[in-house]
Amino acid sequence: METMSNIHYNLFLLPEPEGGFTVVVPALPGCVTYGKNLAEAKKMAADAIKGYVASLRKHRESIPLDDSFITSINLNSPSKVPAHA
Secondary structure (H helix, E strand, O other): OOOOOOOOOOOEEEEOOOOOEEEEOOOOOOOEEEEOOHHHHHHHHHHHHHHHHHHHHHOOOOOOOOOOOOOOOOOOOOOOOOOOO
16 A cells, blocks of 8 residues: 655746636646636646656656745835836
């Protein structure tokens, strides 16, 4: 019987102009999906990650771990942005 373990992956959720979200899993190259709303996008990402990892296991390839972290900063912006020459 195979034991299950938790694997953490960060997701980039990019709002689409026509609605919905494109989801990118940076630690898994090419692992990209889409959802009509945030809940569906996260579900689709979980499905995509499971499929990606299953394919790696099938081909006896190593499973990348996501040791990255995400943060954000707020910057004060001048009211007038100088023109570039």
